[in-house]
Amino acid sequence: MSTATAGAHDGPPESGVNYLNASYGIKSWLLTTDHKRIGLLYLVSVTFMFLVGGLAAVVMRLHLVEPQGALLEPETYNKFFTMHGIIMVFFFTIPAVPATLGNFLIPIMIGARDVAFPKLNLLSWYVFIVGAIITLGAILSGGVDTGWTFYPPYSSLYSQSHVAAVAIGVFITGFSSILTGLNFIVTIHKMRAPGMTWFRMPLFIWASYATSLIAVLGTPVVAITIVLLGLERLLHVGIFDPAVGGDPLLFQHMFWFYSHPAVYIMILPPMGVVSELITAFSRKRVFGYSFVAMSSLAIAVISFVVWGHHMFVTGQSIYAGLVFSVLSFMVAIPSAIKIFNWTATLYKGSISYEAPMLYAMGFIGLFTMGGLTGLFLAALATDVHLNGTYFIVAHFHYVMVGGAVIAYLGGIHFWWPKITGRLYPERWARLAALLVFVGFNLTFFPQFLMGYMGMPRRYAVYPAEFQVLNVLSSAGASVLGVGYFIPLIYLIWSLRYGKPAGPNPWGAKGLEWTIASPPPTENFLTPPVVEEAYNYSGTGGSHD
Amino acid sequence: MGLIQSGFNCMGVAWATIPFQPPAASSIAEGIDKLYLFLTGITLFFTVLVFSIVFYFMVKYRRREEHERPAETRTYLALELTWTIVPSLICVVIFVWSASLYVQNSRPPAASMEMFVIGKQWMWHIQHPEGPREINALHVPVGVPVKLTMTSQDVIHDFYIPAFRVKKDALPGRYTSLWFQATQTGTFHFFCAQYCGTSHSEMIGWVYVMSPSDYAAWLAAGEKTDSMAQQGARLFDHLGCGSCHVAEGNGRGPSLAGVYGKPEKLQSGETRVVDEGLIRQAIMVPNSVQLPNYAPIMPTYQGQVNEEQVLQLVAYVKSLGSQERKNGK
Numbered sequence: 079m080s081t082a083t084a085g086a087h088d089g090p091p092e093s094g095v096n097y098l099n100a101s102y103g104i105k106s107w108l109l110t111t112d113h114k115r116i117g118l119l120y121l122v123s124v125t126f127m128f129l130v131g132g133l134a135a136v137v138m139r140l141h142l143v144e145p146q147g148a149l150l151e152p153e154t155y156n157k158f159f160t161m162h163g164i165i166m167v168f169f170f171t172i173p174a175v176p177a178t179l180g181n182f183l184i185p186i187m188i189g190a191r192d193v194a195f196p197k198l199n200l201l202s203w204y205v206f207i208v209g210a211i212i213t214l215g216a217i218l219s220g221g222v223d224t225g226w227t228f229y230p231p232y233s234s235l236y237s238q239s240h241v242a243a244v245a246i247g248v249f250i251t252g253f254s255s256i257l258t259g260l261n262f263i264v265t266i267h268k269m270r271a272p273g274m275t276w277f278r279m280p281l282f283i284w285a286s287y288a289t290s291l292i293a294v295l296g297t298p299v300v301a302i303t304i305v306l307l308g309l310e311r312l313l314h315v316g317i318f319d320p321a322v323g324g325d326p327l328l329f330q331h332m333f334w335f336y337s338h339p340a341v342y343i344m345i346l347p348p349m350g351v352v353s354e355l356i357t358a359f360s361r362k363r364v365f366g367y368s369f370v371a372m373s374s375l376a377i378a379v380i381s382f383v384v385w386g387h388h389m390f391v392t393g394q395s396i397y398a399g400l401v402f403s404v405l406s407f408m409v410a411i412p413s414a415i416k417i418f419n420w421t422a423t424l425y426k427g428s429i430s431y432e433a434p435m436l437y438a439m440g441f442i443g444l445f446t447m448g449g450l451t452g453l454f455l456a457a458l459a460t461d462v463h464l465n466g467t468y469f470i471v472a473h474f475h476y477v478m479v480g481g482a483v484i485a486y487l488g489g490i491h492f493w494w495p496k497i498t499g500r501l502y503p504e505r506w507a508r509l510a511a512l513l514v515f516v517g518f519n520l521t522f523f524p525q526f527l528m529g530y531m532g533m534p535r536r537y538a539v540y541p542a543e544f545q546v547l548n549v550l551s552s553a554g555a556s557v558l559g560v561g562y563f564i565p566l567i568y569l570i571w572s573l574r575y576g577k578p579a580g581p582n583p584w585g586a587k588g589l590e591w592t593i594a595s596p597p598p599t600e601n602f603l604t605p606p607v608v609e610e611a612y613n614y615s616g617t618g619g620s621h622d
Numbered sequence: 623m624g625l626i627q628s629g630f631n632c633m634g635v636a637w638a639t640i641p642f643q644p645p646a647a648s649s650i651a652e653g654i655d656k657l658y659l660f661l662t663g664i665t666l667f668f669t670v671l672v673f674s675i676v677f678y679f680m681v682k683y684r685r686r687e688e689h690e691r692p693a694e695t696r697t698y699l700a701l702e703l704t705w706t707i708v709p710s711l712i713c714v715v716i717f718v719w720s721a722s723l724y725v726q727n728s729r730p731p732a733a734s735m736e737m738f739v740i741g742k743q744w745m746w747h748i749q750h751p752e753g754p755r756e757i758n759a760l761h762v763p764v765g766v767p768v769k770l771t772m773t774s775q776d777v778i779h780d781f782y783i784p785a786f787r788v789k790k791d792a793l794p795g796r797y798t799s800l801w802f803q804a805t806q807t808g809t810f811h812f813f814c815a816q817y818c819g820t821s822h823s824e825m826i827g828w829v830y831v832m833s834p835s836d837y838a839a840w841l842a843a844g845e846k847t848d849s850m851a852q853q854g855a856r857l858f859d860h861l862g863c864g865s866c867h868v869a870e871g872n873g874r875g876p877s878l879a880g881v882y883g884k885p886e887k888l889q890s891g892e893t894r895v896v897d898e899g900l901i902r903q904a905i906m907v908p909n910s911v912q913l914p915n916y917a918p919i920m921p922t923y924q925g926q927v928n929e930e931q932v933l934q935l936v937a938y939v940k941s942l943g944s945q946e947r948k949n950g951k
């Protein structure tokens with residue numbers, strides 16, 4: 079993207095005043111309506127949630143080293159995997175990219191001063207925090223043992239744990255996604271700078287736009303589902319339990335109607351991040367820009383009609399199974415298109431291997447595997463065997479961790495200089511990226527085998543024949559844990575000791591790299607005018 | 623050198639102890655495994671393909687000079703279409719293959735032996751039509767198709783026999799079914815594969831696959847019990863069902879003789895075959911399967927009979943199938 083001040087290293091001089099030091103004090107943060115500061119509020123909150131959810135995972139993997147369980151009572155183990163799932167899905171992966179990087183970048187990338195509704199944006203964060211506090215409170219005061227999927231009638235009438243409180247926490251957090259989604263949709267429609275046409279938008283913006291649509295359309299459904307669950311649990315209104323006149327599968331239909339698209343809420347924004355990373359580090363516009371952009375929208379639409387693939391073994395009719403299977407294969411195609419386009423982007427590029435690019439390459443590999451193993455589950459006959467086993471666990475961790483979390487880490491590293499004005503230490507970052515990649519595969523690859531061998535998920539104790547694979551997986555988890563921990567340390571270190579970044583340390587294109595790092599509160603001192611997108615080849619309007 | 627050698631040995635041992643494939647002990651297992659293998663091949667092929675292209679490009683096109691400006695590549699429509707259409711075709715192949723297997727695997731052969739499964743927090747209750755009951759164990763003869771009719775007394779469970787590659791939820795308030803035909807004798811794990819609370823992971827047991835003669839001997843050796851249908855007949859009397867359902871068809875309710883397996887028009891206009899599910903519904907929620915020409919007087923037995931007893935009543939009604947239906951309604 080070129081503006082009046084494009085070029086690798088000649089951004090506006092650092093005036094000294096930026097969004098970080100424009101005002102001081104805790105109040106200036108808690109009452110801020112600056113999208114960049116709100117992005118940072120989210121960054122701190124979701125990082126905290128990630129640590130809590132990650133700790134639960136560590137305890138689980140330690141416990142599973144022995145078949146009879148090394149640490150916990152089954153009841154406690156059940157609470158740990160439930161806590162891990164709820165926190166990682168609702169309080170980390172769903173908000174991670176949109177609420178941190180999205181908040182920080184969307185207005186800047188489209189040349190706006192802020193999002194369309196800055197106060198609503200702050201409200202979203204408070205709603206998120208209220209939901210998080212209620213959920214964490216419920217977990218600390220005894221926890222919940224239903225699994226993050228809350229299947230009734232177990233959750234509605236049988237579980238003795240704090241289902242209602244956690245459900246309220248999740249319900250409230252849902253509104254944070256809806257409000258953020260709404261804000262982004264309006265922002266992208268209405269606030270683009272002159273010349274920023276739809277097909278000049280960065281691919282991260284396309285991905286965020288598609289995600290926001292899903293969030294706004296899908297989240298209300300899960301909210302209603304949770305309310306119905308609460309009604310049955312608290313007032314014994316028969317909705318899901320047949321003993322009081324309900325239908326237990328109704329819940330699963332409603333839940334997955336949201337939660338399958340939610341998979342794409344979690345993965346589309348990271349895909350957007352990867353598009354930006356590959357562009358910047360190979361100095362090329364993404365190959366097939368419009369195919370990549372449109373595939374985001376195609377995914378958003380199709381994702382709403384595939385929920386039944388979670389229910390192939392519930393006794394759903396054969397015909398329903400066939401239809402959902404076909405549709406699930408269809409949603410795989412746009413993802414395949416993206417993978418091939420990213421790969422082709424590298425062709426005849428000028429590629430460098432800084433840590434964000436390593437993460438992006440890791441993403442391509444792991445997401446490819448995550449996507450392809452999804453075919454085993456979209457295929458009816460094999461799904462019957464694999465559903466409910468560790469194969470599922472491995473598959474969605476390849477997508478959600480190998481895909482989403484790794485891209486998120488790549489994105490944080492890429493925009494860290496912009497966000498903080500400081501460079502992170504490159505060698506440490508490369509080492510951490512490598513550890514994350516190796517540790518991840520060691521943790522989750524054995525789980526594919528475990529699943530095919532028949533080990534069901536959510537087992538606190540298990541037959542001895544699965545031990546070898548479980549020990550391998552736990553060993554991998556320790557490497558992964560170290561890989562996550564290193565960035566936490568050096569990123570904090572870099573806040574003080576990192577080298578000053580300058581406006582554009584990567585020589586990347588895009589409006590965010592034309593302004594100072596950290597950016598001034600108003601983002602652009604002079605309103606930008608956009609003439610072209612991703613202009614890396616150096617032709618066209620990039621010269622003053 | 624010796625160190626490397628022993629390192630390799632170590633890896634060899636580890637490799638040998640890593641399990642790669644569960645036993646395949648049912649008539650459908652081989653078909654599923656073939657598809658699984660095919661899918662694994664596809665996954666490997668594309669993962670290796672993408673990885674190697676990425677590596678190749680990353681080495682070949684590494685940045686050699688800081689201010690390099692690569693030329694823009696055009697988008698080739700033909701290329702885009704290729705990698706849209708080829709994956710689509712592969713998906714079509716997988717879909718057709720897996721769907722036809724699934725449809726085939728979903729239909730139990732007509733001559734299947736029947737057994738009944740009830741999931742309860744946290745055990746599996748199995749009932750043979752001849753009368754014997756088992757907990758967390760299932761004895762079956764080899765080479766005979768077996769159909770399991772399943773339900774749950776409380777929450778959702780899922781009956782899963784990895785060695786047979788079969789799995790189906792056991793839901794409260796309705797019947798689901800699965801079938802298999804064991805192809806080798808031996809013992810195989812079965813698991814609960816739907817999370818159901820505290821002791822979910824202990825809701826497991828063994829399938830004992832026996833030769834038909836051993837199976838017959840096992841049936842005979844158990845403590846002498848009435849068959850399910852006989853137990854159902856006693857319940858039928860005890861609960862006073864017979865006061866309305868008279869075999870001759872002149873009672874206040876329809877005769878139940880010969881109804882099993884016949885299609886029937888309900889008052890709602892819907893036509894349904896009288897199967898286990900409909901009989902269960904008639905006993906638990908009679909209004910939901912109201913027949914025309916009859917008053918809605920049948921009381922619900924919900925709360926008075928447990929799932930086991932319902933299955934016995936169902937077995938009894940089914941056993942009346944051999945007799946002729948007298949009232950023609």
Ligand SMILES: [Cu+2]
Nearest residue numbers: 338385387388
């Ligand atoms: Cu799904």
Ligand SMILES: [Cu+2]
Nearest residue numbers: 814816818822
């Ligand atoms: Cu269970």
